[in-house]
Amino acid sequence: MSEPLIEISALSKVFQRDSVEVRALDRVDMQVFPGDFVCLMGPSGSGKSTLLNIIAGVDRPSEGSVIVAGESLNEMSEDELAAWRNHHVGFVFQHFNLIPVLTAFENVELPLLLTSLSKKERREHVTTAMELVGLTDRMDHYPRQLSGGQEQRVAIARAIVTDPTCVLADEPTGDLDAHSAREVLEVLKGLNEQFKKTIMMVTHDPHAAAYASTRYQLEKGVFSKEGARQTV
Amino acid sequence: MKFLPFLLRNVFRNRRRTVLTVTSIAVSLFLVATLLTVLSELNEPPSTPDSALRLISRHKVSLANILPKAHQAKIRSVPGVKGVCGSMWYGGVYKDPSNFFAQFALTTDDMMEVYGNDVVMSEAEKQAFLKERTACVAGRKLAKRFNWKLGEKIFLKGTVFPFNAELTLRGIYEGPDESSLFFHWEYFNEGMSKEFGGTADFCGFYVIKAESAEAVPIVAEKIDALFRNTTAPTKTESEKSFILGFISMLGNVQLLITSICSGVIFAIVLVAANTIAMSIRERTREIGILKALGFRRSQILFLLLSEAIFITLGGSLIGSWGARLLYSSIDFSAVTAGFFQRFYVTPETLTLCALIGLGVGVVSAGVPAWQASRRPVVDALRRVV
Numbered sequence: 001m002s003e004p005l006i007e008i009s010a011l012s013k014v015f016q017r018d019s020v021e022v023r024a025l026d027r028v029d030m031q032v033f034p035g036d037f038v039c040l041m042g043p044s045g046s047g048k049s050t051l052l053n054i055i056a057g058v059d060r061p062s063e064g065s066v067i068v069a070g071e072s073l074n075e076m077s078e079d080e081l082a083a084w085r086n087h088h089v090g091f092v093f094q095h096f097n098l099i100p101v102l103t104a105f106e107n108v109e110l111p112l113l114l115t116s117l118s119k120k121e122r123r124e125h126v127t128t129a130m131e132l133v134g135l136t137d138r139m140d141h142y143p144r145q146l147s148g149g150q151e152q153r154v155a156i157a158r159a160i161v162t163d164p165t166c167v168l169a170d171e172p173t174g175d176l177d178a179h180s181a182r183e184v185l186e187v188l189k190g191l192n193e194q195f196k197k198t199i200m201m202v203t204h205d206p207h208a209a210a211y212a213s214t215r216y217q218l219e220k221g222v223f224s225k226e227g228a229r230q231t232v
Numbered sequence: 233m234k235f236l237p238f239l240l241r242n243v244f245r246n247r248r249r250t251v252l253t254v255t256s257i258a259v260s261l262f263l264v265a266t267l268l269t270v271l272s273e274l275n276e277p278p279s280t281p282d283s284a285l286r287l288i289s290r291h292k293v294s295l296a297n298i299l300p301k302a303h304q305a306k307i308r309s310v311p312g313v314k315g316v317c318g319s320m321w322y323g324g325v326y327k328d329p330s331n332f333f334a335q336f337a338l339t340t341d342d343m344m345e346v347y348g349n350d351v352v353m354s355e356a357e358k359q360a361f362l363k364e365r366t367a368c369v370a371g372r373k374l375a376k377r378f379n380w381k382l383g384e385k386i387f388l389k390g391t392v393f394p395f396n397a398e399l400t401l402r403g404i405y406e407g408p409d410e411s412s413l414f415f416h417w418e419y420f421n422e423g424m425s426k427e428f429g430g431t432a433d434f435c436g437f438y439v440i441k442a443e444s445a446e447a448v449p450i451v452a453e454k455i456d457a458l459f460r461n462t463t464a465p466t467k468t469e470s471e472k473s474f475i476l477g478f479i480s481m482l483g484n485v486q487l488l489i490t491s492i493c494s495g496v497i498f499a500i501v502l503v504a505a506n507t508i509a510m511s512i513r514e515r516t517r518e519i520g521i522l523k524a525l526g527f528r529r530s531q532i533l534f535l536l537l538s539e540a541i542f543i544t545l546g547g548s549l550i551g552s553w554g555a556r557l558l559y560s561s562i563d564f565s566a567v568t569a570g571f572f573q574r575f576y577v578t579p580e581t582l583t584l585c586a587l588i589g590l591g592v593g594v595v596s597a598g599v600p601a602w603q604a605s606r607r608p609v610v611d612a613l614r615r616v617v
């Protein structure tokens with residue numbers, strides 16, 4: 001087997017709420033390999049989002065280490081993390097992913113504004129990403145003119161437009177009806193199968209989980225024994 | 233620069249709010265520009281080559297104290313003096329008190345010498361005026377205001393003096409001040425002598441023309457020395473400082489105007505700060521998304537500040553340039569009955585207004601933009617709406 005793309009060891013995250021300590025993650029170990037489609041499941045409040053946020057470099061662990069693509073996130077400054085995210089991570093949230101004042105095209109172009117690509121190159125990249133999610137005919141639409149499923153697909157296009165190392169999705173189908181959810185999941189599956197993108201997805205939905213190649217089950221901040229790394 | 237379209241979208245995200253904010257700033261800076269122009273016009277009366285050579289000599293005690301006519305000849309004998317006019321502020325009413333304009337009874341012997349190119353008429357008009365005791369001349373703007381033609385009978389009712397002037401318009405002059413009326417001091421003096429049943433023979437002040445600009449301070453000193461120990465001592469100064477002194481009698485205009493401007497600026501900072509803080513707060517989640525995409529804190533700060541400055545600077549430019557355009561198309565001398573000969577919004581005032589716009593943007597957006605740029609991504613993302 002190849003080198004792990006994401007390597008997490010003894011990762012803990014403690015939130016201080018008033019005088020109460022909430023241990024969202026408790027010494028978690030995890031390895032994700034290039035080309036994996038990982039699904040993270042578990043009841044609400046079990047720490048799924050927290051884990052994903054730490055891997056995405058938008059939150060920091062209390063203890064333990066996170067190494068993604070050979071780089072240790074623990075040591076990076078805020079600005080280094082920002083640049084790193086732009087380069088390595090594509091993020092899809094559950095809702096309100098898109099900037100309402102920008103068109104689908106402009107939303108997808110946003111992360112490219114931070115790169116040194118020319119306007120023409122940006123246009124090409126955006127078009128390619130929109131093709132992959134099947135929305136080339138919706139480029140000039142504003143988010144409010146899109147359906148929930150289309151919005152999520154635009155968000156996926158934005159997540160992959162920089163050709164990141166991994167795509168992280170936090171309940172991307174949580175707000176969608178079954179049909180739209182399937183469309184979104186098919187897009188993710190296609191990315192994983194055809195383009196060998198590494199995908200990590202949080203979901204509640206067993207149907208969604210069925211798309212993944214590996215499944216993790218979180219319970220109160222730790223992986224439950226039977227669920228820890230279950231390869232389909 | 234590639235962020236500009238994004239920036240503009242954000243500026244016009246809430247169109248009505250932006251328009252209202254820009255309008256309130258524009259109106260405020262229009263007022264500020266107006267007040268600053270009042271100040272700059274008061275401090276910088278229009279000057280011409282002739283006016284730079286003129287001095288005003290008045291009674292040392294106050295402008296209300298009169299000077300003997302005999303002073304004129306004595307002043308004329310002072311070396312460096314080219315001409316002297318005795319002048320009296322008449323202050324009569326033309327038909328209605330609201331028709332206010334400046335009227336001077338003037339000794340005519342040196343008048344053309346003293347005023348030079350500041351009172352320009354045809355030779356025929358000049359001669360017609362000089363040879364007729366009850367003749368008068370009026371500035372072009374004044375004549376236009378009342379639609380006066382040459383030969384017009386102008387009746388002025390005395391208010392300060394118990395003497396009514398019945399004048400005939402014999403000349404219409406051009407010059408930097410075209411809002412005044414001049415008539416013969418001899419006619420005025422005759423009327424006053426009749427009233428007083430003897431001799432009046434006084435002037436309010438003397439307008440003196442010096443031979444050169446260098447001579448101006450020396451002439452002033454010599455004239456004052458001449459009358460120092462008489463019953464009517466004088467205070468002589470350049471026409472410019474006389475006008476500035478006259479204005480300072482209006483009170484501390486400078487302080488008043490600066491305070492009003494500060495108040496206005498403070499008020500717009502409050503308005504802008506409130507609006508901008510609100511527009512940033514509403515976007516907390518979006519800012520979190522931008523950061524998740526890789527925007528650095530400094531980039532967020534830059535975007536939010538530029539957005540605010542775009543609005544405040546835009547408002548201030550509209551207001552101040554609006555003032556400039558408006559005032560340059562209005563005849564201020566007519567509107568203010570000659571108080572302001574011109575009303576010119578100077579480049580300094582425009583620059584100051586732009587800086588105020590910039591400053592208001594930075595001050596009102598500074599804190600919320602800084603906070604938003606620092607807020608951890610996860611906190612921002614948790615905020616729905």
Ligand SMILES: Nc1ncnc2c1ncn2[C@@H]1O[C@H](COP(=O)(O)OP(=O)(O)O)[C@@H](O)[C@H]1O
Pocket residue numbers: 015016017022023024042043044045046047048049050051610
């Ligand atoms: N910023 C925070 N402050 C305090 N507690 C938090 C914070 N973020 C998450 N938590 C707590 O950590 C636990 C895990 O949260 P989360 O990772 O969002 O769960 P999940 O995504 O599995 O529903 C929850 O108990 C939650 O209340």
Ligand SMILES: [Mg+2]
Pocket residue numbers: 048049050170
């Ligand atoms: Mg969650």
